[in-house]
Amino acid sequence: MQLLQQWRDSAVRNGVSTYVASDNTTYDISLTGTCLKCHSNKSEFCDRCHNYTGVAPNCWNCHNIPPQPNMSLRGTP
Amino acid sequence: MNLERRTFLKLATLSLLALAAKPAFDLLARPEIARALGLSPENRKRLAMVVDLKACTADTGCTDCIAACHKVHNVPDIGSRKEEIKWIREASYDQAFPEQENKFVKEAIRDRNVLLLCNHCDNPPCVRVCPTQATWRREDGIVMMDYHRCIGCRYCMAACPYGSRSFNWRDPRPYIKDIDLSYPERTRGVVEKCNFCDERLAEGKPPACVEACKSGALTFGEMMPGTDVYGLVSTNYTVRRKPELGTQPQVYYLV
Numbered sequence: 001m002q003l004l005q006q007w008r009d010s011a012v013r014n015g016v017s018t019y020v021a022s023d024n025t026t027y028d029i030s031l032t033g034t035c036l037k038c039h040s041n042k043s044e045f046c047d048r049c050h051n052y053t054g055v056a057p058n059c060w061n062c063h064n065i066p067p068q069p070n071m072s073l074r075g076t077p
Numbered sequence: 078m079n080l081e082r083r084t085f086l087k088l089a090t091l092s093l094l095a096l097a098a099k100p101a102f103d104l105l106a107r108p109e110i111a112r113a114l115g116l117s118p119e120n121r122k123r124l125a126m127v128v129d130l131k132a133c134t135a136d137t138g139c140t141d142c143i144a145a146c147h148k149v150h151n152v153p154d155i156g157s158r159k160e161e162i163k164w165i166r167e168a169s170y171d172q173a174f175p176e177q178e179n180k181f182v183k184e185a186i187r188d189r190n191v192l193l194l195c196n197h198c199d200n201p202p203c204v205r206v207c208p209t210q211a212t213w214r215r216e217d218g219i220v221m222m223d224y225h226r227c228i229g230c231r232y233c234m235a236a237c238p239y240g241s242r243s244f245n246w247r248d249p250r251p252y253i254k255d256i257d258l259s260y261p262e263r264t265r266g267v268v269e270k271c272n273f274c275d276e277r278l279a280e281g282k283p284p285a286c287v288e289a290c291k292s293g294a295l296t297f298g299e300m301m302p303g304t305d306v307y308g309l310v311s312t313n314y315t316v317r318r319k320p321e322l323g324t325q326p327q328v329y330y331l332v
Contacts, residue, residue, distance in 0.1 A: 012223050012225065015279070032259070061248075061264035
């Protein structure tokens with residue numbers, strides 16, 4: 001979440017839309033495009049902890065959820 | 078006059094300093110020096126748009142730019158004037174330039190529809206009133222919105238003299254026909270407006286409206302000597318909306 005907030009401030013407030021990691025890999029700052037490309041299952045990556053801790057961040061009120069992988073193949077959590 | 082020695086010395090030193098500093102100020106005031114040091118307003122990177130009303134085919138029912146903008150930014154079509162969300166829109170000449178006192182403008186111009194969008198003012202009143210700094214003016218002149226910070230107080234809408242801002246009275250998602258996954262939507266309770274396509278500029282693309290315009294009526298770029306927009310504005314007669322307010326709008330209309 002801290003990283004997400006740093007990315008948000010960097011892209012929105014400072015207009016820097018590329019993140020350079022410590023190993024010099026560059027990432028496009030995009031929640032829908034970059035974060036959820038690897039962590040492609042929102043219900044496992046986001047919702048699991050948020051449900052457990054009882055918090056409801058409002059990211060997805062605006063940001064789009066990319067098409068989810070077929071849950072039947074992966075087994076529902 | 079009764080001056081103490083100490084006061085006299087203070088005054089004398091200050092006067093000498095002021096005299097010594099004057100040539101430096103004079104030097105900076107010279108335009109060529111200011112330009113070389115990057116202090117001149119001409120030297121700043123400043124994005125602007127020129128709308129050529131003679132070339133624009135809005136009268137024939139063309140809404141290419143509006144459709145393109147609203148498509149890439151997921152602007153909802155709520156279907157009621159009261160809750161309308163508009164980033165770029167058309168209005169009659171009278172509505173666009175209400176301060177034009179000349180009743181007998183050229184008919185060709187007077188009867189035209191005019192494209193209206195956020196003017197990305199140099200002196201934006203919306204930025205001044207925003208209590209959370211959710212809207213601010215970027216170095217390159219784009220007046221940006223941070224929807225994360227917007228609390229929906231609508232001060233900016235009251236302050237904007239151009240009606241460029243719209244408020245989301247309800248969740249816009251059900252009203253977006255074809256959602257573009259690469260750009261977020263907005264949520265209930267935030268204000269939104271044109272952002273000069275800053276997300277496309279970051280990728281090196283022109284704004285969506287400029288790209289969509291087939292008649293070449295829209296020109297976009299930096300307002301610097303040598304650029305297209307500068308060329309158009311410096312060689313033609315242009316008007317801006319409500320210039321008397323001192324907001325320095327950066328959308329120029331060729332009439």
